[in-house]
Amino acid sequence: MLRFYEIADTIDQEVNQFEEDIKDFVAGTINPIKFKAIRVAHGVYEQRQEHTYMIRIRCAAGGITPDQLRKCSELGEQYGSGEVHFTTRREVQLHNVLIQDIATVIRELLTVDLSTRGGGGNTIRNILTSPNSGVDKEDIFDVDPYAIELTSRMVKEPDSWNLPRKFKIAFSNNSKDTAYTQATCLGFVATKKDGQNGFEVYCAGGMGAKPMVGHLLMDFVPAEKAYQVTKALKVMFDKHGNRRSKFSNRLKFLWKKLQREEFVSLFLEEYNKISSDKSLDLKIVDLDNTPKIDASVKVETPKDDKFDIWKDRYCLAQKQDGLYCIKIPLQLGDLVTNDGLSLTKLVELFGENTIRCDRAQNIRLRNIPEAYLGNIYNCVSSFERSLVEHASFIGNMINCTGAQTCKLGICLPRGLSVAIRDKLVSSNLDLDRLADFRLNMSGCPNTCGLHHIADLGFFGKVARKEGQMYPAYYVLAGARVAAGETKYAEKLNEIASHHIPNFVHDFLQAYLINADEYENYQEYLEDEGKDVIKSLCEKYSNVPLFRDDESFYIDFGATRKLSLDEMGAAECSAGMFDMIDVDRKVIRRALKEIDAGAETAEESLYSIAFSSTRMLLVTRGLDVKRDEQAFQSFDKHFVETDLISKEFRSVVQLGELVAKGDLDKSVLIGKKSEIIGLSSAVNELYTSMDDSLRFKKEAVVPEAKKTDANLIEKDFRGVACPMNFVKTKLVLEMIESGQNLQILLDDGEPIENVPNSIKLEGHKILEQTKKPDGHWQVLIQKK
Amino acid sequence: METINQYQADIKNGKLVNEKGSFFRAAPFEVRSEEAVYTIEYIKDHEKEVVYSVKEDGQRIGEYEHPFFVPNEGPEKVIAQFSKSSSLFHAFVVLNITKHKDYRRYFESNSDGLKYTITQKKFL
Ligand code: HEM
Ligand code: SF4
Numbered sequence: 001m002l003r004f005y006e007i008a009d010t011i012d013q014e015v016n017q018f019e020e021d022i023k024d025f026v027a028g029t030i031n032p033i034k035f036k037a038i039r040v041a042h043g044v045y046e047q048r049q050e051h052t053y054m055i056r057i058r059c060a061a062g063g064i065t066p067d068q069l070r071k072c073s074e075l076g077e078q079y080g081s082g083e084v085h086f087t088t089r090r091e092v093q094l095h096n097v098l099i100q101d102i103a104t105v106i107r108e109l110l111t112v113d114l115s116t117r118g119g120g121g122n123t124i125r126n127i128l129t130s131p132n133s134g135v136d137k138e139d140i141f142d143v144d145p146y147a148i149e150l151t152s153r154m155v156k157e158p159d160s161w162n163l164p165r166k167f168k169i170a171f172s173n174n175s176k177d178t179a180y181t182q183a184t185c186l187g188f189v190a191t192k193k194d195g196q197n198g199f200e201v202y203c204a205g206g207m208g209a210k211p212m213v214g215h216l217l218m219d220f221v222p223a224e225k226a227y228q229v230t231k232a233l234k235v236m237f238d239k240h241g242n243r244r245s246k247f248s249n250r251l252k253f254l255w256k257k258l259q260r261e262e263f264v265s266l267f268l269e270e271y272n273k274i275s276s277d278k279s280l281d282l283k284i285v286d287l288d289n290t291p292k293i294d295a296s297v298k299v300e301t302p303k304d305d306k307f308d309i310w311k312d313r314y315c316l317a318q319k320q321d322g323l324y325c326i327k328i329p330l331q332l333g334d335l336v337t338n339d340g341l342s343l344t345k346l347v348e349l350f351g352e353n354t355i356r357c358d359r360a361q362n363i364r365l366r367n368i369p370e371a372y373l374g375n376i377y378n379c380v381s382s383f384e385r386s387l388v389e390h391a392s393f394i395g396n397m398i399n400c401t402g403a404q405t406c407k408l409g410i411c412l413p414r415g416l417s418v419a420i421r422d423k424l425v426s427s428n429l430d431l432d433r434l435a436d437f438r439l440n441m442s443g444c445p446n447t448c449g450l451h452h453i454a455d456l457g458f459f460g461k462v463a464r465k466e467g468q469m470y471p472a473y474y475v476l477a478g479a480r481v482a483a484g485e486t487k488y489a490e491k492l493n494e495i496a497s498h499h500i501p502n503f504v505h506d507f508l509q510a511y512l513i514n515a516d517e518y519e520n521y522q523e524y525l526e527d528e529g530k531d532v533i534k535s536l537c538e539k540y541s542n543v544p545l546f547r548d549d550e551s552f553y554i555d556f557g558a559t560r561k562l563s564l565d566e567m568g569a570a571e572c573s574a575g576m577f578d579m580i581d582v583d584r585k586v587i588r589r590a591l592k593e594i595d596a597g598a599e600t601a602e603e604s605l606y607s608i609a610f611s612s613t614r615m616l617l618v619t620r621g622l623d624v625k626r627d628e629q630a631f632q633s634f635d636k637h638f639v640e641t642d643l644i645s646k647e648f649r650s651v652v653q654l655g656e657l658v659a660k661g662d663l664d665k666s667v668l669i670g671k672k673s674e675i676i677g678l679s680s681a682v683n684e685l686y687t688s689m690d691d692s693l694r695f696k697k698e699a700v701v702p703e704a705k706k707t708d709a710n711l712i713e714k715d716f717r718g719v720a721c722p723m724n725f726v727k728t729k730l731v732l733e734m735i736e737s738g739q740n741l742q743i744l745l746d747d748g749e750p751i752e753n754v755p756n757s758i759k760l761e762g763h764k765i766l767e768q769t770k771k772p773d774g775h776w777q778v779l780i781q782k783k
Numbered sequence: 784m785e786t787i788n789q790y791q792a793d794i795k796n797g798k799l800v801n802e803k804g805s806f807f808r809a810a811p812f813e814v815r816s817e818e819a820v821y822t823i824e825y826i827k828d829h830e831k832e833v834v835y836s837v838k839e840d841g842q843r844i845g846e847y848e849h850p851f852f853v854p855n856e857g858p859e860k861v862i863a864q865f866s867k868s869s870s871l872f873h874a875f876v877v878l879n880i881t882k883h884k885d886y887r888r889y890f891e892s893n894s895d896g897l898k899y900t901i902t903q904k905k906f907l
Contacts, residue, residue, distance in 0.1 A: 023907045027789060028805025049849040051809035051825065052833045082831045096833055098825065099809055100907060 002287075002352035003113045004063035006152040011115065018042050019103040026099065033577045041161055043119020044102055047405040053097045054085075054405065055105055056119030060151035061129045061144040061171075062090030062357040062364075064114075066348035069355060071112045073340030079105050083334040088398055088450055090357040091119070091126045095405065117155060124160040124234070125168045127151050128184075131358045133173040134289050135318035135325050135366050140190035141197050143171035143179075145284045146226055153227060153282075159234065164241030165249040168206070169230065171199075175483040180359075180453055182214035182486035183207055185251040186233055188226055189483040197223040200483060203233060204255035204263070207447035209749070211488050212252040215260065217267065224281035231280070232270035240266060243582045247721050247749050289320055291367050292351030302374040303381065306389070310377055313392045313432065318366065324373060325366040328380050329387040329395020332414050333361030339383040346379045359450070360396045387421075391431035393439075394421050398450050402443025402460065404557065409443035411460030411471045415557020416441060416500060423501035429508055433515070439504070441473070445752075452488040453479040455521055456507065462562065463496065468546040469562045471497035471555035477533060478525045492533050498552050499540035506536050576618050576722045580686065583615035587679050594672070602665040605675050609655040609668065612679040613638075616686060621727035631656035641699040643685060648678045694733070715744045716754075717775050725754050732763060732782050740766065741780045751776045790903040792877075794870075797894025799877060806878055810906035816870040816899035823871075835880065837871065844868075851883040858889035870899040877901075 008014075018038065025035040036046070043056035057072065064072075072084045072092055079101040080094035087093055097105055106116055118124055127147040134142035150169070154160045160167075170179035172189045181187020181202045188199035198220045205214025221229055233251075242249045242257075255263050274280055314327045328343075335343075347354045347365060350372070356364040368376055380388050387395040399417040403409030420439070424431060442449035442459040451457030456477050463472035476489035495503055510532045511524060518524040544552050553561045590604040590611075598604050610627055613634035617624065620637050624630045635652050638644045651674040657663040668675065688695050714731055716724040728743055735741060745751050747770070755765045755778055767779040790804040790812070806812070814821040822838045834846040847853055853875060854861045862869050875881045876890050878901070 026807045026810060026907045027905070028807065049833060052849075080831070096827065096831055098827070098833065 002065055004060045004065075004148050004151070005058065005113075005115075005155060007110065007113060007115050008117075008156040011110065011117065014042075014117065015103065015106055015110070018106070022099060022102060037121065037581075039102075040120035041118065041123055042106065043116030044097075045120055046407070047095065048403065048407050048409070049405075051099055053099065053102060054093050054095045055080075055097055055102065055116055056087070056093050057091055057109060057114050057116055058119060058126050058151070058155075059091040059114075059357055060127050061133070061147040062131060063144065063148070063353075064092065064355050064357065065112075065352045066344040066355060067352075068112045068114050069340060070344040071109065071114070073335070073337050073344070075105050075108055076340070077337040083336050084340055085401075086330060086333040086335065086357050086361045086363060088359055088361060088400070088448060089126050090128050090131070090359055092357060115155065118161060120166075121161070122163045122165050123167070124154045124163070125166055127154075128168075128170040128179050128359075130171070130173040130176075130178040131356055131364055132178075132316070132318075132325055132366075133171070134287055135320060135323070136173055137317075137319045138176070139173045139319065140192060141173070141223070142287060142289075143173050143188070143190050144287055146188070146223065146282060147171050148287075149282045149284060150226060150230060154230070154234075157231075159238055163234065163238055164243045165251070167234065167237065167251065171226075172483065175200075177481050177483040177486065180481060180486075181205070181483065182481075183211075183453060183488075184214060186230060187214055188229075190223075191220065193220050199223060199226060199229075201229055202483070203267075204252045205486075206250050206252040207450070207452045207488075208250070209445035209447075209752075210248075210252075211447070211452045212256070213486050213488060214252075215255065216484065217264065224284065225275060227280055227282045228271060228274045228277070231274060232267055235270045236266050244579050245720065287353055288351075289318070289323070289353060289367055290351075291323060291369050293369065293372070294349040297349045297372065297375070299371050300375045300378050303378045306381070307374065307377050310381070310388060311373060313435070314388070315373060320367070322370055323366070324368050324370055325364055326368060326373070326376055327358065327392065327395070328363040328365065328383075329390070329392060330362050331385050331387055332399065332417060334385065335363065336383075336385050339385065342379055342382070346375060360398050362395055390421075390425055391435070393431040393434045393437055394425065396436075396438065397421070398438070398440040398454075400442045400446075400448035402449075403555075406443060406448075408446060409460065410462055411443045411473060411497060411562075412555045412557045413441035413443050413449055413458070413460065415555060416458070416473075416497060419501045419556045420504050423505050424508070427505055427509075429505070429512060433512060434508065437508075437521075438479070451476055453481055453486075454489050455479065456504070457489045458500065460497075461494065463494070463543075465543045466545065468553055470543065470553040471558075471562045473497060473500060475503075475533060475537060477529065478522060480522060490530075492530060493537040495537050495540055496543055496552065497555055503536050503540050506539075507532060576726055579618045579722070580615055583611035584683070584686075586611040587615070587683075591676070591679070594676075601672075602668050605668040605672060606655070606658060606665050608679050609651065609675050610659070612675075612682045613652060613655065615682055616689075618723070618726060619689065621723060621730050623723055627659035628656050631659055638682075638685075643695060643697055643699050644678075644681050648674065648681065651675055651678055711740050711742055713742045713744075716750070717744050717746050719750075721749050721753055722757075724750050725757050728754060728758060728780070729761065732758075732761075732780070735782050737782050739782050741782065743778050743780065744771075745776045745778060747774050747776060751778075754778070755780075787905045788902055789905045790901070792901045794873070794877065794897060794899050794901070797873065797890070797897040804903075806901075806903060807906060808878065808880055810903055812901060812903035814871050814874045814899055814901055816867070816897075818867040819870070821868075821871045821874075839867070839871075847881075851881050853881045853883050853886055858886045862889075862893075869893070869897060873897055874899070874901055 021038050024030040045054045076084045076094050079097050081096035085093040129143050129147045133144050168185045170181045170184040170187045172179040172181050181189055182205045184205050187202040191200050201218040202214040203217040237251055315324045354367055358364045397417050399413035402413045438455045440450045440454035440457045442451045444460050451459045458473035461472050462469050474491050475493045476491050479489040480487045587608050590607040593604045614630040617633050622633050631652050639649050651671050762783040764781040766781050769777050790806040793801040809825040811824045819839050824836050826836050828834045828846050834848050835852050836846045837844050873890050876886055
């Protein structure tokens with residue numbers, strides 16, 4: 001039986017544990033933030049509607065067999081939204097799942113060897129490949145088997161589930177780089193050297209709000225060494241990645257911090273330890289790209305005369321003689337249950353290696369003999385919901401789910417995509433000339449809709465007219481994708497959501513008129529396209545007043561005026577708990593080492609002492625640059641205030657002297673029981689902390705400086721996330737309900753996150769204004 | 784059948800007076816007053832959207848959708864129509880199920896005399 005990865009033996013145990021965690025969460029004994037960290041690593045995300053979940057299912061190399069897809073459709077019908085959603089990361093998702101059904105769905109998926117492990121969180125994510133690898137006439141070699149074997153290895157290594165941040169891997173079948181390796185943490189591009197299969201290796205790319213293009217790490221590595229490369233980079237990331245800042249912890253930031261020379265040398269240090277170990281080489285089993293036709297299948301004649309145009313648009317001859325791959329364009333990536341059932345029933349007659357997810361949220365079939373294209377046509381053209389009747393441009397548009405289900409979403413790109421489609425299909429533009437055009441949209445800067453690699457892209461933003469918010473997008477254009485030459489789309493302008501359908505129409509019209517004069521779209525853009533975009537944005541810059549046209553302020557597909565009220569980022573607070581968790585883990589590990597009679601007991605004891613003193617500083621808005629500051633600040637804010645018993649003072653002071661280098665770590669050996677006692681006291685205090693960062697025990701502070709001024713002002717410019725949030729929260733704790741606090745924040749992440757998180761705590765944001773020098777002034781009223 | 788309660792609260796004169804356990808918003812619960820018994824479940828409707836579905840004395844009376852989980856008409860109209868439902872929507876406000884400003888405001892001045900209990904059985 002074909003499977004696109006193996007599943008770790010520990011999975012049952014992990015799912016049982018997860019089920020217990022779900023019960024504890026429901027019973028209120030695990031807090032939502034902790035539960036979030038647990039569930040996302042199982043591929044379970046909360047939708048914008050609280051307690052409604054989406055479940056992400058791993059499909060290595062985008063592969064899924066007909067029996068697996070059928071199972072997904074059945075589960076989608078019984079426990080989900082009646083659809084299987086195909087994502088931009090070539091995997092599938094079930095939406096609208098209730099909490100009581102999560103464990104059942106995960107177990108049912110396991111019966112067909114599908115796993116949700118690592119669907120989200122700080123894990124090795126789904127490993128991608130070029131969508132037609134193995135059947136593409138331009139294959140250097142088929143890279144799918146590498147993604148499959150690498151996935152099977154990675155999912156069995158426990159450290160894959162606890163990295164500093166998500167870790168994405170992709171394989172391209174040639175230098176056109178259709179798997180976008182340079183937009184990925186680790187990318188392999190198939191190449192040959194002296195007749196040997198190998199990879200050019202790129203790393204530290206990533207999109208999101210701070211996009212970075214990946215760098216060449218190795219210009220050739222034998223193909224079977226892809227495991228050693230991945231393992232080495234993973235170990236290096238695990239050791240050196242930044243776990244204390246949620247906002248700068250992807251691999252790309254590590255490259256930026258270390259720069260090439262140091263990054264590469266740390267990587268090589270790990271790689272050289274394992275590169276020549278042949279037992280680690282990937283053992284590749286080629287995938288069978290030949291048809292397996294069931295003898296009972298009769299060749300059907302196409303049911304209508306649109307077959308030929310469909311064939312032109314959607315069918316492509318494979319490198320295997322007489323076989324075709326076929327694209328099935330879905331509406332917004334959704335395959336409804338009945339369509340899923342009829343498709344899998346038909347496709348399984350052609351074998352197991354017949355389905356791939358594609359990056360534009362569509363399905364691709366492969367290994368279909370030409371004679372049977374009519375059978376496929378008859379099936380897909382009878383789908384309840386698809387886009388087969390349209391030019392492939394329409395189905396190639398990519399959009400993320402946006403604010404419909406995503407808590408970070410600002411705009412609704414699904415609604416926008418429908419509006420653009422309606423506009424274009426009713427126009428007389430020859431969309432068949434734009435078959436490969438990438439029109440990509442995201443609901444916020446996070447790039448789930450791949451706007452950085454768009455020919456024409458959009459990402460959501462809030463715009464305001466006379467204080468009223470309306471949905472708008474930034475406009476980007478001109479990404480270029482090819483191994484070693486990737487360049488992200490350039491942000492050019494911004495435009496109101498409601499003007500975009502006309503804007504897109506006009507822009508494509510202008511392009512099509514002149515396209516023949518240019519070698520390619522890039523040239524067109526440079527020569528005149530960018531100016532066209534700018535002048536069209538100017539043409540469509542008019543925004544009606546709210547009182548004149550309320551509908552302009554309601555996004556496509558929304559029923560109410562744009563509002564950020566239920567935006568549930570809570571990113572800041574989560575960031576703070578992440579920081580605490582780093583120290584808790586260090587303490588736990590070091591305690592274990594001591595229990596096991598570690599030879600380096602003094603190192604372990606120091607780690608416990610240091611992490612115990614640093615762990616809760618963040619709750620007081622403090623961070624430290626040097627070790628000794630942790631001991632000093634802890635003494636001042638926790639010991640002096642009696643939150644922690646004064647009996648620990650001497651050991652804290654001893655720690656400070658060791659940190660400064662005045663004493664040797666060996667002095668700690670005699671203080672083992674005090675140090676362990678300190679860590680328990682800190683942990684106990686942490687457990688007693690409530691959501692407002694208050695401890696059960698009152699701190700004894702010199703007469704609180706309560707202020708009765710009506711407006712308190714604080715300047716948090718230059719204070720990084722999530723510390724700016726914690727500091728804001730602490731000031732709010734000090735003031736009276738109804739009193740106002742005005743804070744200054746930097747542009748970028750601070751302004752994107754802090755006000756939302758403060759709102760989530762129940763306070764009111766009265767005003768938010770950008771100052772001429774770029775920082776923000778935010779007026780908060782305490783709840 | 785497990786009968787342990789996960790959460791129980793009394794509301795007297797519109798105020799929470801007695802609260803035990805931890806309320807989970809996506810599990811079934813009951814609002815019981817002298818006039819009516821409401822059972823509320825977080826389930827999927829026929830379009831597979833997740834809603835709060837409410838039964839009054841065993842009869843389904845409404846399905847309330849994201850984001851506000853209350854009827855679209857304002858509270859004055861809704862509560863005038865079904866006077867018994869004060870306890871139901873008051874409970875939605877108290878339990879933070881609805882964040883609708885009009886409902887919150889309405890109950891700031893219309894909750895005197897409200898007396899009912901909320902019970903949620905152990906769910907999973
Ligand atoms: C609950 C909904 C989601 C949330 C909250 C979310 C959040 C995010 C965030 C915060 C980033 C930026 C990461 C960074 O810069 O480090 C991101 C990137 C991305 N997400 Fe999502 N996402 C969601 C759903 C999805 C879905 C359904 C897909 C498709 C499978 C997806 C695909 C991507 C892609 C392709 C990127 C680009 C990034 C890269 O690798 O740098 N996301 N997402
Ligand atoms: S791009 Fe933004 S809105 Fe879209 S899914 Fe990602 S985080 Fe949500």
